[in-house]
Amino acid sequence: MTIARHHTNPRMSQLVIHNGTAYLAGQVGEGATVAEQTRACIAKVESLLAEAGSSPERMLQAIIWLADMADFAEMNSIWDAWVPAGQAPVRACGEARLAHPDLKVELIITAACD
Amino acid sequence: MTIARHHTNPRMSQLVIHNGTAYLAGQVGEGATVAEQTRACIAKVESLLAEAGSSPERMLQAIIWLADMADFAEMNSIWDAWVPAGQAPVRACGEARLAHPDLKVELIITAACD
Amino acid sequence: MTIARHHTNPRMSQLVIHNGTAYLAGQVGEGATVAEQTRACIAKVESLLAEAGSSPERMLQAIIWLADMADFAEMNSIWDAWVPAGQAPVRACGEARLAHPDLKVELIITAACD
Numbered sequence: 001m002t003i004a005r006h007h008t009n010p011r012m013s014q015l016v017i018h019n020g021t022a023y024l025a026g027q028v029g030e031g032a033t034v035a036e037q038t039r040a041c042i043a044k045v046e047s048l049l050a051e052a053g054s055s056p057e058r059m060l061q062a063i064i065w066l067a068d069m070a071d072f073a074e075m076n077s078i079w080d081a082w083v084p085a086g087q088a089p090v091r092a093c094g095e096a097r098l099a100h101p102d103l104k105v106e107l108i109i110t111a112a113c114d
Numbered sequence: 115m116t117i118a119r120h121h122t123n124p125r126m127s128q129l130v131i132h133n134g135t136a137y138l139a140g141q142v143g144e145g146a147t148v149a150e151q152t153r154a155c156i157a158k159v160e161s162l163l164a165e166a167g168s169s170p171e172r173m174l175q176a177i178i179w180l181a182d183m184a185d186f187a188e189m190n191s192i193w194d195a196w197v198p199a200g201q202a203p204v205r206a207c208g209e210a211r212l213a214h215p216d217l218k219v220e221l222i223i224t225a226a227c228d
Numbered sequence: 229m230t231i232a233r234h235h236t237n238p239r240m241s242q243l244v245i246h247n248g249t250a251y252l253a254g255q256v257g258e259g260a261t262v263a264e265q266t267r268a269c270i271a272k273v274e275s276l277l278a279e280a281g282s283s284p285e286r287m288l289q290a291i292i293w294l295a296d297m298a299d300f301a302e303m304n305s306i307w308d309a310w311v312p313a314g315q316a317p318v319r320a321c322g323e324a325r326l327a328h329p330d331l332k333v334e335l336i337i338t339a340a341c342d
């Protein structure tokens with residue numbers, strides 16, 4: 001079965017599609033607060049889902065890494081407001097330091113695109 | 115292809131089914147020890163797998179987060195006894211602080227349901 | 229649909245195949261440096277992908293755990309050189325202590341095998 005790759009560089013693709021499933025690279029974003037960074041991540045996720053022929057309503061799984069679990073409630077305030085009503089993916093959220101010290105949140109999304 | 119969602123609230127679903135694959139939300143459980151919490155997680159996983167028309171024999175992938183890697187052996191003692199003989203999923207186990215300080219273990223399971 | 233499992237013990241399988249997707253267990257390797265360990269992980273990944281009838285060109289998703297994010301650049305130097313040009317999977321890399329204190333990196337790979 002074919003594999004489609006988008007925004008591919010020597011390290012990673014931002015989007016890979018196979019067998020009706022869209023895998024997104026971990027998305028991070030700029031911002032001074034975790035709320036701002038979460039909004040920036042979500043904007044990137046929405047763009048990639050649209051490229052995949054998917055949408056937030058068709059997300060399957062979300063893995064969320066927070067650099068500091070103290071940001072849990074603030075991240076959730078943005079996340080909960082964004083997720084389409086009745087269409088939430090499964091989710092797990094754990095604390096992990098990220099690739100750069102200024103990064104507070106990373107979203108790893110898998111979605112349906114068939 | 116259709117997506118089925120179970121136990122959906124504004125933040126997440128506990129189970130999402132698409133294309134013969136069942137994605138379970140990260141499961142946590144109550145208990146004073148990691149053994150107790152692992153048993154509680156497993157009980158929730160078994161219930162969700164049954165809802166999906168799957169079973170422990172049909173697990174594909176397990177990602178396990180431990181809040182303290184010192185609990186590795188104790189968690190494994192429960193895990194190893196539970197996994198159906200000859201039917202173990204792939205697995206990865208890493209240390210990550212979880213959403214609440216009293217949580218010691220989280221299981222993120224993907225299974226076949228076709 | 230059938231599930232194929234390879235290198236299965238009471239704790240985990242090293243490879244599980246279902247519906248055209250190959251799930252690999254988190255791979256770790258020996259070595260005094262993260263570069264050496266990354267090379268050892270990659271050798272194991274290549275062997276498992278070959279068993280699955282897949283290849284590095286058909287990787288879908290890579291989750292990378294580093295015990296110390298200070299090793300990010302050194303790990304990337306090996307990773308970037310290994311990934312087939314134009315065929316990179318999606319990727320996320322976070323910091324997580326691993327099962328043994330001498331482990332510096334773990335690779336969790338999903339690939340297409342249809």
